[in-house]
Amino acid sequence: MHRHILSVTVENEPGVLSRVAGLFSGRGFNIESLNVAPTLEPDVSHMTITTIGDDAIIEQIVKQLRKLITVIKVVDLTEHKAVQREMALMKVLAEDRNRAEILRIVDIFRCKVVDVGHGDLTLEAIGDFGKIQALINLLTRFGIKEIARTGTVALKRAMQD
Amino acid sequence: MELTGAQILMECLKLEGVTTIFGFPGGAVIDIYHELPNYPFKHVLVRHEQGAIHAADGYARATGQVGVCLVTSGPGATNTVTGIATAYMDSIPVVILTGQVPTPLIGNDAFQEVDIVGITRPCTKHNTLVKDIHKLAYTIKQAFYLARSGRPGPVLVDLPKDIMQAKAKFIYPDDISMRSYNPHCDPHPKQISRVAKLIQKAQRPVIYSGGGVISADAHEELVTLAHRRHIPVTSTLMGLGAFPGNDPLWLGMLGMHGTYAANMAVNNADLVLAIGARFDDRVTGKVSTFAPKATLVHIDIDPTSIQKNVSVHVPIVADCKSALTALNEALKGTAKDVDYPAIRKDWLDQISVWNEAQPLKYKPSSKTVKPQFVVEKIYELTKGEAIITTEVGQNQMWAAQFYKFHRPKSFLSSGGLGTMGYGFPAAIGAQMAFPDRLVIDIAGDGSIQMNIQELATAVCQKLPVKIIILNNGYLGMVRQWQELFYDRCYSETCMEAQPDFVKLAEAYGAVGFRITKPKDVEPVLKKAFAINNTVIVDVRVEREENVYPMVPAGASLADMLLV
Numbered sequence: 001m002h003r004h005i006l007s008v009t010v011e012n013e014p015g016v017l018s019r020v021a022g023l024f025s026g027r028g029f030n031i032e033s034l035n036v037a038p039t040l041e042p043d044v045s046h047m048t049i050t051t052i053g054d055d056a057i058i059e060q061i062v063k064q065l066r067k068l069i070t071v072i073k074v075v076d077l078t079e080h081k082a083v084q085r086e087m088a089l090m091k092v093l094a095e096d097r098n099r100a101e102i103l104r105i106v107d108i109f110r111c112k113v114v115d116v117g118h119g120d121l122t123l124e125a126i127g128d129f130g131k132i133q134a135l136i137n138l139l140t141r142f143g144i145k146e147i148a149r150t151g152t153v154a155l156k157r158a159m160q161d
Numbered sequence: 162m163e164l165t166g167a168q169i170l171m172e173c174l175k176l177e178g179v180t181t182i183f184g185f186p187g188g189a190v191i192d193i194y195h196e197l198p199n200y201p202f203k204h205v206l207v208r209h210e211q212g213a214i215h216a217a218d219g220y221a222r223a224t225g226q227v228g229v230c231l232v233t234s235g236p237g238a239t240n241t242v243t244g245i246a247t248a249y250m251d252s253i254p255v256v257i258l259t260g261q262v263p264t265p266l267i268g269n270d271a272f273q274e275v276d277i278v279g280i281t282r283p284c285t286k287h288n289t290l291v292k293d294i295h296k297l298a299y300t301i302k303q304a305f306y307l308a309r310s311g312r313p314g315p316v317l318v319d320l321p322k323d324i325m326q327a328k329a330k331f332i333y334p335d336d337i338s339m340r341s342y343n344p345h346c347d348p349h350p351k352q353i354s355r356v357a358k359l360i361q362k363a364q365r366p367v368i369y370s371g372g373g374v375i376s377a378d379a380h381e382e383l384v385t386l387a388h389r390r391h392i393p394v395t396s397t398l399m400g401l402g403a404f405p406g407n408d409p410l411w412l413g414m415l416g417m418h419g420t421y422a423a424n425m426a427v428n429n430a431d432l433v434l435a436i437g438a439r440f441d442d443r444v445t446g447k448v449s450t451f452a453p454k455a456t457l458v459h460i461d462i463d464p465t466s467i468q469k470n471v472s473v474h475v476p477i478v479a480d481c482k483s484a485l486t487a488l489n490e491a492l493k494g495t496a497k498d499v500d501y502p503a504i505r506k507d508w509l510d511q512i513s514v515w516n517e518a519q520p521l522k523y524k525p526s527s528k529t530v531k532p533q534f535v536v537e538k539i540y541e542l543t544k545g546e547a548i549i550t551t552e553v554g555q556n557q558m559w560a561a562q563f564y565k566f567h568r569p570k571s572f573l574s575s576g577g578l579g580t581m582g583y584g585f586p587a588a589i590g591a592q593m594a595f596p597d598r599l600v601i602d603i604a605g606d607g608s609i610q611m612n613i614q615e616l617a618t619a620v621c622q623k624l625p626v627k628i629i630i631l632n633n634g635y636l637g638m639v640r641q642w643q644e645l646f647y648d649r650c651y652s653e654t655c656m657e658a659q660p661d662f663v664k665l666a667e668a669y670g671a672v673g674f675r676i677t678k679p680k681d682v683e684p685v686l687k688k689a690f691a692i693n694n695t696v697i698v699d700v701r702v703e704r705e706e707n708v709y710p711m712v713p714a715g716a717s718l719a720d721m722l723l724v
Contacts, residue, residue: 011341014290019282026283056468063465069287069307072341 003032003129004058005084005154008047008065009073012038016070020047023068029053029061033086033151044072048153050129077154081161084154087126089114090136093143094121102142109135120145128152166294166325167192170258171200173301176333179229181205181220181593183213187233188273189260192325205593205622208614210237212586214244215612217255219587221248222573223548224594225378227308228253233260235273238319239280243580245315246284250577251399252376254313256304257285263323264292278319286314294327299334306337311344312463313376344462348479348487355475356434356458357491361499363432363456365508366392369415369444372399372576373437373461373481375569380404382485383436390492391505393512395423397438398561399576406545406565412512413521416444417712418558421519422512424710424718429511430455437461437481440470441577442714450717460484519723521562523706530679532556532631532702536563538682539601539629542690547599548591550574550584552608554638556631558708560603582611585628589615592624599627599690606632607656616669619695627689628697630662633704641707645722662699671695 010016017036024031032050039046051061058076065074077084094102099121106113106123109131115122125135129152136144164172170193174182181203186194197204207213210232217228232241238259248255262271267290278290287307289300297320304316360366374383374396380403387394387410394404395412404411413420415427427433433455438444440459445451448471457473459466460481467476477484523533536559539547545567551557551574566572573591575583588602602609609630619626631637640654666673672694674685682700689696710721 015278015282018279022283056472060465060469067463067465069339069342 001052001054002078003050003052005077005082005152006049006051006062006065007075007077007154007156008049008071009039010045010047011070011072012043012045013070016045019068019070020049020065023064024051027060027064029057033149035151035153048151050152075156077156081157081159082154083157084128084152085126086129086132086150086152087124088132088135088147088149089122089124090139090144091120091122091146092139093119093145095119098142102139105135105138111135162330163328164331165192165196166297166320166327166329167196169294169297169329169331170301170320170325171196172331173298173333174202174229175200177227177302177305179227182229182231183207183216183220183590184231185210185213185233185237187237187260189234189262189322190231190320190325192322193231193258193260193320203593205589205618207586207618209612210240211244211582212589212612212615212618214241214255214257215247215583215586216590216593218244218248218253219550219573219590220594221253221255221590222587223570223591225376225570226254227305228255228590229258230255231258233273234262234277235275237273238277239275242280242284245281245317247575247578247580247583248315249284249286251575252313252372253315254308255315256308257315257317259317259319261290261319261321264321265323267321277317281317284315285317288317288319290319291321291324294324294329297324297329298332302334303337303339307342345464345478346462346480346483348460348477348484350487352475352477353484353487353491356477356488357495359432359456359458359475360390360392360492361495364504365430366432366434366505367412367426367430368392368394368434368436369396369427369438370394370400370403370436371397371438374400374403377437377462377481379437379482379485380569382482382489385489386485386492389489389496389501391501391509392434393426393509395419395426397441397444397576398574400438401561401572402566402569405567407567414561415718417446417714418562418708418710419712419718420521420562421710421721421723422515424712424721425515426512427452427455428717428719432456433458435459435473436485439466442470445471446712446716446718450719519710522724524724526703527679529703530676530682530700532559532633532706533563534679535629535631535682535700535702536560536603538686539603540564542683542686543599543601547571547601548573548588548595550588550591550600550602552584552602552604553579553581554605554608554636555633555641555706555708556603556605556608556637558638559631562708581608585609585612585626586615588626588628589619589622589624592626593622601627601629604628604630605637606630606634606659607636610660613665616666616671616695620670624695625693626695628695629686630697630699631702632662632699633702633706634659635704638708640705644705644707645711646713662697666695666697669695671697674698676700
């Protein structure tokens with residue numbers, strides 16, 4: 001069982017997200033994260049889907065996606081070198097005694113403080129899946145009140161071996 | 162000149178070669194029905210929309226052309242869903258035209274509004290809501306193109322009432338080109354030559370053919386391959402008819418209710434050629450023990466079918482016709498070097514031994530009518546040339562086992578979804594396409610009651626469809642499972658109150674017969690087949706007869722229960 005990042009190019013038309021999401025739920029595939037946004041071409045959208053499965057399941061997912069009439073292209077980025085990023089916004093409980101340590105972590109992880117309240121800090125973190133996960137693990141002990149994540153977005157690297 | 166949406170729709174259907182439409186009117190499609198009399202279509206007014214979609218499906222299966230179904234919004238549309246799923250599971254080309262409330266009302270929970278595009282997304286090949294009259298013609302053309310190309314399937318187009326009333330210039334596109342859809346058709350030459358080598362070496366090859374051979378019109382190529390290379394053939398339920406049922410190389414159907422010879426052959430083969438089939442669980446039994454000694458070759462047009470249930474050694478994504486043509490070409494002249502009759506002799510002898518040891522059989526009776534006997538008689542009287550539709554359950558399996566199909570597109574049955582109530586409306590569709598052929602629905606007393614209202618349709622259209630009810634007063638297949646695997650607890654499978662099917666037929670203006678004795682089977686069937694009207698024959702059969710052989714669900718093909 002491995003985590004795969006699928007880059008899916010689709011026609012930008014109503015129902016396409018539902019087709020893709022319905023395919024995953026209907027066939028019992030996992031979606032770990034799903035990101036959809038327009039591209040430079042107004043009639044094309046791009047999805048980045050992270051999913052978990054063994055080779056046979058991933059093969060089925062890729063084929064089933066390609067079979068959808070509105071899907072133009074599917075690339076399993078796990079088979080290529082790729083840059084991947086995710087952004088997370090986290091509202092962390094920051095009592096006075098913890099504040100300095102949280103800010104140190106912010107510094108180490110190159111996050112930004114984007115909002116400050118009386119008892120909390122809102123952080124913006126950008127990184128790959130592993131980095132965001134590590135940051136969440138570190139901040140959990142202070143108390144994360146709320147979290148919003150974009151899910152992974154990724155692009156194939158220009159230089160492949 | 163500008164046309165209304167409804168007129169544009171009619172023009173499109175005409176250009177697509179549509180001659181017959183199965184439908185039922187309603188508020189959202191009045192504009193379409195208003196135009197209908199101005200066009201040369203035969204319209205079949207059904208009595209329930211499920212009848213319309215099954216009839217369109219039956220029409221498509223019998224002809225190979227796209228079936229067309231027209232229904233209104235809301236309940237009209239939802240009533241077609243079972244039939245759409247039926248066509249989807251069996252890859253049948255159907256275009257479903259549904260009315261929709263006017264676009265400004267969509268999403269307002271308007272009267273007879275339902276999100277049919279949302280509902281049918283997982284059971285159509287594709288579907289579209291038309292929101293702009295300028296896209297109407299393209300969408301209809303695309304629907305037909307998608308339905309019939311690649312792996313065929315149902316395509317639904319949702320037509321809001323205001324779009325049908327709006328006006329636009331009618332421009333029909335010459336062809337459809339989609340960047341996101343390119344059905345792969347030609348096989349990879351290297352893979353074909355690999356298979357050709359395997360066929361030359363194999364001692365114990367078997368062809369396992371499926372519905373894909375029929376939808377690709379590849380039956381002649383299949384027969385050529387089997388005959389020239391001396392390869393026995395078995396098939397799925399969906400594949401029946403592609404290979405003649407009276408050919409010496411024919412093994413019968415395989416799988417849960419397959420023949421002993423077919424299942425033993427697959428179990429002992431050293432090469433299995435799966436052609437246009439998809440390794441359904443009813444075919445494979447326990448997947449891990451399917452064809453354990455064989456190199457598996459899988460030819461299918463749909464890449465998702467390959468490596469889905471069973472891991473195969475040689476996958477070929479291709480249209481069955483082009484793959485078989487290429488394969489026959491690659492094997493041309495090999496008879497010089499390979500003595501096919503000699504290398505297959507032991508294998509074909511072994512198959513004869515299996516056939517003789519365990520042929521399809523039942524205990525004949527002079528007192529009660531055996532359902533298998535009825536199907537055998539239907540076969541004899543029709544010489545394998547009738548179009549047979551079935552309902553689902555024991556009637557379906559006995560039809561598949563005991564009727565030997567001589568040609569493709571003559572066995573219409575809900576294979577994948579297993580839809581009770583399919584057979585009769587499908588027979589109506591087939592009879593519309595072939596008014597002069599004998600069309601017979603082999604039914605059960607449970608299934609026939611699911612769409613019995615279509616008797617009015619058949620009588621009204623003067624369709625001489627023959628319904629042979631194998632009436633055992635049970636939901637027989639479920640009862641069989643209860644007998645064999647659920648301690649004979651016949652929970653809710655006994656149909657205690659039944660209509661008098663003879664009087665029912667008469668009430669609808671059809672003809673009814675009843676058979677209670679074996680000696681009456683032949684004369685009454687003969688009489689029924691000669692009548693130029695819809696006929697029901699209510700055959701009271703042995704109540705607790707079982708379908709054998711049977712591979713229990715989840716067991717290996719080798720572990721058949723025999724009679």
